[in-house]
């Protein structure tokens with residue numbers, strides 16, 4: 001496609017493939033209040049949210065880290081692929097959820113479905129939401145206790161593990177943006193003439 | 209258009225979408241023009257920082273309206289905590305620097321973003337409206353296409369007045385029947401969510417139709433559209449009619465030449481024979497008041513029902529999430545929801561913080577007292593709502609009942625400003641989300657209507673408000 005390629009690249013967000021062990025959070029409907037509670041939204045930049053990702057799931061009421069929470073386990077250190085239950089990212093529009101996940105090193109979230117706003121926010125922050133059928137999601141989640149590394153390849157649109165693979169669909173525009181590190185605002189602003197023409201047209205119609 | 213051309217019937221959504229397309233190229237999302245951009249302090253600082261970094265300005269400051277609501281204190285004269293104060297100050301600075309109208313702290317028009325948009329007349333039929341806030345769906349009550357966006361998109365809209373969007377699918381949500389006394393728009397939306405689940409509308413824009421919706425006031429329509437997002441829907445909308453036009457007439461920022469505007473607005477309806485991708489129907493003639501028992505807004509039951517048994521769930525995942533929700537809520541399956549004690553009652557939010565909501569709550573609280581051990585917080589949705597309520601003496605009703613009457617803001621809906629529910633305690637709340645920790649770390653929320661919340665405050669437990677009226 002020619003659209004996104006004609007604009008600036010966004011160096012931090014280029015994405016081709018990720019190879020990592022799996023961390024599994026086998027819960028449905030993980031809302032953005034769980035991903036990053038509202039009390040951490042009182043910031044004016046994007047930094048520092050990674051250490052609070054899933055804060056209230058990760059920590060016991062006394063503030064100590066729960067040993068059984070996947071992202072707390074030492075054998076999950078460095079996991080960049082999170083496998084979660086249905087309808088991940090529902091609720092609030094807070095992009096802070098994507099900033100928190102990305103700050104914690106998550107590059108891919110696998111689920112059977114994602115909430116619309118979260119999906120967009122993730123893609124804009126270099127996080128790939130991968131939708132797979134329930135059986136494949138379960139299979140990947142099963143690797144949570146293993147050292148097996150999984151590859152998520154955006155070019156081939158495949159998730160590959162030692163004895164299997166599954167392909168996933170992604171909107172071609174989002175794919176191109178991620179692969180080429182395209183900056184969406186640059187893309188939009190490249191249409192400045194069309195926006196101006198639209199405004200003129202409407203003014204003509206309304207001001208008749 | 210000549211009469212010989214075939215006119216393809218279109219839905220309300222399609223009419224608004226089509227008329228806002230700036231660029232539509234195959235293989236790429238559409239570039240959609242945005243008529244009204246609402247801004248608040250929590251989801252905007254990084255967007256303004258992005259503009260500054262690139263040396264960009266706000267393309268149409270006149271189409272941009274800002275307010276402070278999420279982290280502002282609701283106690284008169286109280287200071288925001290340092291982080292919240294910094295966020296509020298940042299919005300003031302950004303609004304001044306970029307030339308944006310701000311209804312800030314101390315403004316007589318300040319309030320929750322989704323309350324002030326309509327009441328000031330900014331929200332109008334046929335518009336595209338966005339805000340870095342998922343409950344932007346509220347404004348769809350006016351026949352606008354209104355949806356929440358992330359902060360990156362806030363930056364896009366500030367800079368370009370446009371947004372990249374994939375065309376969503378459409379769903380008709382047909383609601384029929386006359387509500388019984390004691391049953392409200394809030395109960396209707398909770399019933400819809402219980403029916404379709406919180407992912408039931410993902411990828412769709414809802415258009416609410418049917419006799420119940422037609423009979424609703426604008427404030428009831430806003431309550432309905434507000435929680436569309438809780439069903440996963442991108443937006444919720446209602447074709448404008450005389451109820452809509454009468455609401456807008458005379459508002460401070462109404463479009464002026466109202467007759468001309470109304471003539472165009474009347475065209476904003478789904479044509480006979482237009483196609484929806486999905487249809488949902490709901491009969492509410494015998495609907496009882498609804499209340500949630502769990503940790504998402506789809507976990508609602510009639511107030512007369514028992515707390516569900518996880519064993520009844522249709523699959524293992526459903527059972528696990530019910531078990532988790534009930535464990536968090538500390539509730540026993542199979543026991544009646546009525547009679548569950550509450551320690552807090554919150555009346556407010558963009559769902560139920562308007563004048564009619566406060567009137568409903570007052571109708572129950574008048575001459576009654578809040579139960580011992582229950583804290584009642586009544587938080588008007590805006591300064592206008594507050595003044596109107598005070599003119600009617602509603603503040604006295606709340607105070608005489610033993611409740612607190614606060615300054616406008618989001619307050620205990622999101623618990624960012626110090627108004628929160630302590631861990632392990634129960635709140636009956638007219639807000640829209642009962643997620644774990646939503647009203648404070650460890651808080652436990654029962655979502656309900658203003659009538660039910662007021663009745664629960666008096667009873668000290670969840671109660672069927674129909675026994676009060």
Ligand code: SF4
Nearest residue numbers: 343557558618621622
């Ligand atoms: S009242 Fe609650 S839901 Fe509404 S805008 Fe404020 S925080 Fe969001």
